[in-house]
Amino acid sequence: MTTTLQNLLSLSDFAWGRLRDRVQGLTDAEYFWEPFDVTWSVRQTADGLAMDGFAEDGLVIAPEPPPFTTLAWRITHIVDILQEDRTATWFGHEVDPADGQPPVPGSAAEALTALDHSYDVWRRRLASLSQEDLDRPMGAIASQHAEDDGTAFALHILDELIHHGAEVGTLRDFYRGLHPEDPFEGALSGEITPAEQPTLVAEAAAAQRWELVPMLAELGFGLDEKTANGFTAAHLAAGNGALATLRFLVERGADLSITDARFNADVLGWAKWFHQADAIAYLEGQGTNAR
Structure with a gap:
């Protein structure tokens, strides 16, 4: 009988594989492409204090409707979702210091490296969970989600991976359609x-x-x-x-x-x-x- 954890890992690997295929060959031109005047992206900071000298555009409270976001912004967001501390701590686990903190990649190549690392972190954390971890309410650490159990939270992270991954693929399709190239x-x-x-x-x-x-x-x-x-x-x-x-x-x-x-x-x-x-x-x- 397939366990809940096995199903979660299978879905996670499938969604990840689809996203990784869709970002193969990503260029800096695509990564930073801004098709509209008002667009959120990641930008080099003037003082260079942010990690790698880049930081995400954004506000504590986003405007309604929120601005269009570049591939750079969306991929950075996926990296953050997968690698942030809560994908360990909300399940009641300790963060491995070797996992590091989510970066803000300053190029397409750095973004692919960061994506690979963030998924490795997430998958190891997910694979380490017990059925008790999945069944137990997360408690005060999860704030307004305190009564939700670990399975609900794992599904939330997978939903983030799936729908933001779909956005990345669609945006690459838009870019390719507007910048046609014949590779042959x-x-x-x-x-x-x-x-x-x-x-x-x-x-x-x-x-x-x-x-x-x-x-x-x-x-x-x-x-x-x-x-x-x-x-x-x-x-x-x-x-x-x-x-x-x-x-x-x-x-x-x-x-x-x-x-x-x-x-x-x-x-x-x-x-x-x-x-x-x-x-x-x-x-x-x-x-x-x-x-």
Whole structure:
């Protein structure tokens, strides 16, 4: 029987994995992007007294409606939520001094490092809880939430992770839509080599730019590399029913036995999972090469 704690950890890991995938490749330009005149962000302090020389915009009582917030502000907020002392003390546990205090990251790279550390802190704290910790009212330390039990508080932190993570993903979508870039132009023009970006064939398949797969393959980009989410071009072609691309990959010797990171399935498994009858028939016709 699955315990409450196991369910909380499973949900936490799922939400975290989704957020971490969505911030992969974050740039400073995105991190600090302010699309409106009135926007809260994190800014370098004049006196440099704040941690890392940056501090969050904000007021004790936020205006109504509150200003739009940048990715920098939102990611810093998630870091704070996960790593703040109360994710230990409200459960009745001591804070490990090695966990440190939540920083205000001053760049996209620092933000990703801070996110990783904050989630590690939160997950270790969550995993250390007993059923008694989850069932017990938190008491005076939780102020107006004194009568709420540990499970309610854990769910509150997970709600914060989930909904702010969704905001981060949506804001990245807005930025990409307003700042369109074709990541494949550099490869086609010879400015980017397979050694510099080996995963471009898989990324072209992920973008469903099927026409680019043969072109990139001819330029020497590998067929069996995986996207950041762990999928090869063959997985994506099979799952999408892109039969012409799938045939090309098979004829060029793509490894159909590689398993992906999400379903732990090979290429034929993807065709079956997504009910792509033509791809299934073609792959099964390849015999042992498709297994």
